[in-house]
Amino acid sequence: MIAPGGTIGILGGGQLGRMMAIAAAQLGYRTHVYAPEENPCGGDVAAEVTRGEWTDNAALGRFADAVDVATFEFENVDAGALAYLAEHVRLSPPARALEVAQDRLAEKRFVADLGGRTAPFAPVDSPDDLARAMADIGAPGILKTVRFGYDGKGQIRIADGDDPAAIWAEMNGAPSIYEGFVDFAAEFSVIVARTAEGATRVYPVPENRHEDGILAHSLLPPPDVVTRQSDEAIALAETVAAKLDYVGVLTLEFFAGPDGPVFNEMAPRVHNSGHWTIEGAATSQFENHIRAICGLPLGATRMTGTRVEMHNLLGNIEGHAALSDPDVHLHLYGKGEPRPGRKMGHVTRVIV
Ligand code: AMP
Numbered sequence: 452m453i454a455p456g457g458t459i460g461i462l463g464g465g466q467l468g469r470m471m472a473i474a475a476a477q478l479g480y481r482t483h484v485y486a487p488e489e490n491p492c493g494g495d496v497a498a499e500v501t502r503g504e505w506t507d508n509a510a511l512g513r514f515a516d517a518v519d520v521a522t523f524e525f526e527n528v529d530a531g532a533l534a535y536l537a538e539h540v541r542l543s544p545p546a547r548a549l550e551v552a553q554d555r556l557a558e559k560r561f562v563a564d565l566g567g568r569t570a571p572f573a574p575v576d577s578p579d580d581l582a583r584a585m586a587d588i589g590a591p592g593i594l595k596t597v598r599f600g601y602d603g604k605g606q607i608r609i610a611d612g613d614d615p616a617a618i619w620a621e622m623n624g625a626p627s628i629y630e631g632f633v634d635f636a637a638e639f640s641v642i643v644a645r646t647a648e649g650a651t652r653v654y655p656v657p658e659n660r661h662e663d664g665i666l667a668h669s670l671l672p673p674p675d676v677v678t679r680q681s682d683e684a685i686a687l688a689e690t691v692a693a694k695l696d697y698v699g700v701l702t703l704e705f706f707a708g709p710d711g712p713v714f715n716e717m718a719p720r721v722h723n724s725g726h727w728t729i730e731g732a733a734t735s736q737f738e739n740h741i742r743a744i745c746g747l748p749l750g751a752t753r754m755t756g757t758r759v760e761m762h763n764l765l766g767n768i769e770g771h772a773a774l775s776d777p778d779v780h781l782h783l784y785g786k787g788e789p790r791p792g793r794k795m796g797h798v799t800r801v802i803v
Contacts, residue, residue, distance in 0.1 A: 452744035453519050455479035458498070460518030460540065461742065463525025464491020465795060466784040467721050470729070471524060472496045474737035480745065485514045492785045493524065506527045515539035522699060522744050524551055526719050527599055542697040543647075543744035548719040551695065555597050555628045558717055565694060567687045567714045570706075571631040584629035592631040593616060596625045604665065608632075633713050634677045635706035640669075641688040643696045644739035644749050651689055651738060652749040654732060656681040659704070659724045662765070665792055669724045669761040671731065671754060676707045684712040691717065700725070700740040707744040723763065723794070728752070730780045731759030731801050756801040764796040773798045776797040 459475050461468040464486025472482040473496055481498040484491055486503065494500035501516070512535070515521065520541045526549055528536075533546045534617055550555050559569045571586035575594060582600035585592065596605035605625070607618055628780065638661065642654040658673035659666055672678065688703045690742070695701075697767030702722035702744055706713040734742075734750025766771050766789050770781040783796035 453480070453744075456481070457516065457519040457745070457779075458483050459744070460485060460514055460521035461493060461497070462486075462521060462523045462528055462536075464493045465489055465524055466492055466786070467723075468524035469496055469784060470735075470737045470782075471522070471721065471725075471740060472481055474735060477738070478577075478741055478745070478747070480741065481704060483514065483518050485511070487732065490787075492621045495785050500529070501517065501679030505532045507534070508535050511535055512539055520744050522740070522743065523549065523720055526561040527674045544701065544719045545696055547699070548695045548697055548701070552717050555595055555596055555716065557602070559628070559714070561694075562687070562691060562714045562717075565687065565690050567691075568708070569714050570633045573629050575619070575627040575629045578616040581619050581627075581629060585609065585613075585615060585636040585745045588631040589628060593630050593632060594622065595628050595630065596622065597628055598626070604664070610666070614781045620624045633708050633715075635704045635708055635713065637674055637707045638715075639673055639677045639681065639684070639705050639707060639712075640722060640724045641681070641684050641703045641705065642700060642722060642728075643685070643688045643692050643703075644700045644734055644736070645692045645742050646743050646749060647698045649693065650749060651692065652734075652752045653685050653753045654725060654728060655754050656684070657724055657727060657759075657761075663792065665763070665794075667763050667765065669727050669759075671727065679706070680707050684714075687712070687714065699743045700736050723797075724761075726782070726797050726798050727761035729782070730799050731755055731761075756803045758800075758802040760800045762800075763794055764797050764798065766791045766793050766795065768795045770798045771797055778802060 474645040483499040484493045537546045571588045590611040594607045604801045640661045656671035660668040702718040704715045729735045773779045
């Protein structure tokens with residue numbers, strides 16, 4: 452167990468780390484943010500900030516020496532930095548979880564091997580691979596970069612009859628994966644917290660609505676089509692967490708498909724689709740993440756109301772008007788200038 456007053460290192464400087472740091476402070480811990488950017492919004496609420504690149508082993512080493520445990524709010528930490536860190540400090544979640552989740556092919560194969568359902572997929576590294584994948588799997592489909600894609604970035608939607616050579620040219624040679632398009636009724640996510648002893652707590656499952664590939668709304672309870680599929684998805688998430696010896700909060704995203712839940716991707720961290728838990732659940736995803744990585748027992752995950760809605764403030768900080776409703780809570784991330792599509796904050800409404 453990490454004693455009160457201990458320091459939690461957070462790799463990444465964004466809003467997820469910011470909300471983790473707030474939860475850590477409540478439990479009596481200090482936080483130390485490591486990030487490459489100049490004014491990380493997570494740094495505003497941390498005791499210390501180290502500005503460093505993901506390839507700067509000297510800076511990473513000093514950071515590792517200064518913290519009792521290190522965790523991630525950002526999953527694309529480079530493999531070299533991960534290996535270096537793992538030698539110098541306890542990482543929760545373990546490096547293996549990041550390695551799997553960083554790679555869309557590896558995560559789909561990992562989940563398929565555990566009996567999970569995925570969209571049909573094939574690796575694509577050339578126009579010929581793409582032509583073959585489109586013929587075998589069929590169109591419509593989506594071509595995604597294997598690494599570094601998030602919020603719909605690095606993705607091209609493909610329709611029947613599209614020219615594989617022209618599409619491949621747009622990927623700039625990045626190793627890619629072609630996925631058949633899932634005809635889903637809704638999207639949802641499973642958020643599970645797991646301790647080093649293997650105890651787990653799973654949050655009620657939200658329906659997630661995306662706009663332009665970016666999460667815009669999480670809604671609970673979800674529609675019946677999601678509720679009918681959530682037990683199977685939760686069982687898969689718990690199996691994945693156990694197989695990875697996972698410690699902390701893990702998120703799996705699913706489509707409610709025609710034959711059951713279809714795994715889309717996992718995030719080895721707290722997740723935007725769990726922001727509703729700050730006021731909408733007995734214990735927030737951020738608090739349970741900190742409890743898990745510090746060796747404390749997990750808190751209850753039940754909803755605090757009958758309905759909860761989370762709405763992202765994308766490219767704007769205009770959430771104050773919503774506060775005229777006394778059941779609404781506003782979170783702004785202190786990111787400065789809004790840019791189109793940028794996650795600036797969120798509002799949560801809890802209906803008792
Ligand atoms: P991702 O970056 O994989 O989360 O994709 C972003 C969004 O694109 C998802 O939330 C879905 O709305 C959509 N999407 C991604 N992959 C597929 C797929 N295979 N079939 C249908 N929609 C998809």
